[in-house]
Amino acid sequence: MPLSFHLPPNARILITGASGYLGQALVKALxxxxxxAWQWVLTDTQCIEGTHSGANARWVVGDLSNASVGDALFEQPVHAVVHLAGVMSGRAEQDVKLGExxxxxxxLDLLARCRDQYRRGGPLVRWLxxxxxxxYGTPLPNRIDDGTPLRPSLSYGTHKRMLELMLDDMNRRGDLDGRAVRLSGVVMRPALPNGALSGFNSDLIREPLSGKNYVCPVSPDARIWLLSLSAATAHLLRLLGMDRATWAQTMGPAAxxxxxxxxxxxxxxxxxxAMARIDPRAPQRVQFDPQPDLEAQFGAWPLDVSFALAQQLALTDERETFQYDLSAFIRHLAQPVILT
Structure with missing residues (x-):
């Protein structure tokens, strides 16, 4: 489906977490x-060289919980916010105060600034x-669809659910055009510690196909959900550009x-x-040392799924893109590291 953006031609777009794995990809795609004519405000705790430094881009480097950073981000009207910044699952469990x-x-401070801007007569912010x-938390059900109950069992999931509820309330009040997309393990992340407990999804693919031995923290029977960086970026582009009427009609007034x-x-x-069809020796490089708690949280995802709302909104389903050929999908993910 052709990409279109239902925002003003001179919109000012704020992207948090712009130096992150997904943030860098989104900035490049946009x-x-x-x-x-769009103006960019990019923010993170550090500025990665090469992450968009054009004349229409402005960097604000700092901690989002610092009020002065928020002031700088909203010193001019903002039309849309893509909020990617956050403390990942493992780190949020270890450092409660940091995660909160x-x-x-x-x-919540950024959301309040969006509401205050609108109530003062400024643009209604599209928040993605x-x-x-x-x-979803644990224990995980045998099937997940758009109506599955939500019971987060990690601080990270609880934080995300609380923000979803806040978006619901602000949408109900008419103070925001709020949207949230729940991502699964985005692969292949670089081999850098980022605190994501699901990072083994990337390691499992990257390490054996680059000729390295790997100890997998879940069992061969573990069930995981995979999503490529390119598809995650495409989801964000699609939802950022979608007009409000299409979004509201699909999600429903009470959803x-x-x-x-x-x-x-x-x-x-x-x-x-699938890796064996790319490199027959790759599976031999994998050993298993299952961690029951980790597997219960990140290796027990149901294979029975439905993404009806996403399909109605024309979000990419990579199973269809790759004609259900998992080997082709893995090759796409691992192309930069596959041994030749």
Missing amino acids: ALCAPS RVNLKAS MTSSIAV TCALNAPTWPVTVHEVLQ
Whole structure:
């Protein structure tokens, strides 16, 4: 479906977490397809060299929980916010205060600034945030669809669910055009510690196909959900550009503002089989040391899924893109590291 943006031609777009794995990809994609008159405000705790430094981009480097950073971000009217910043699952479990300060306090402050801007007569902000399938918690059901109950069992998932509810309330009041897309494990992340407990999804693919041995923290029967970086970026582009009427009509007046991004549910054993068709020796480089708690939270996702809302909104389903050929999908993910 052709990409269109139902925002003013001179819109001012704020992207948080712009130096992150997903943030960098989104900024690069938007630089290629967004209207040239858009103004960019990019923020993170550090500025990665090469992450969009054009004349229409402004960087604000700092901690979002710092009021002076928020003041700088909203010193001019903002038309849209893509909120990607956050403390990931493992780190949020280890450092409760940090997780609450970044994931909740900073996010709620940004939302309050959006509401205040609108109530003062400024633009209604289109807020798009990445939520997470961590909102489901454990024990996981045998099937997940758009109506599955949400019972987060990690602080990270709880933070995301609380923000979803806040978006629902602000949407109800007419103070925001709020949208949230729940992502599963985005692969392949670089081999850098980012605090994501689901990072083994990327390691499982990257390490064996680059010729390295890997100890997998879940069993061969573990069930994981995979989503490529390119598809995650496409989801964000689609939802950022979508007109408000289409979004509201699909989600319904009483529905949540959040939907599940289509993902590829597979077992670890199936991933190994797919890698074997790329490099027959790759599965031999994998050993298993299952961690029961980790597997219960991140390796027990149901294979029975439905992404009806996402399909209605024309979000990419990579199973269809790759004609249900998992090996082709894995090759797409791992192309930069596959041994030749």
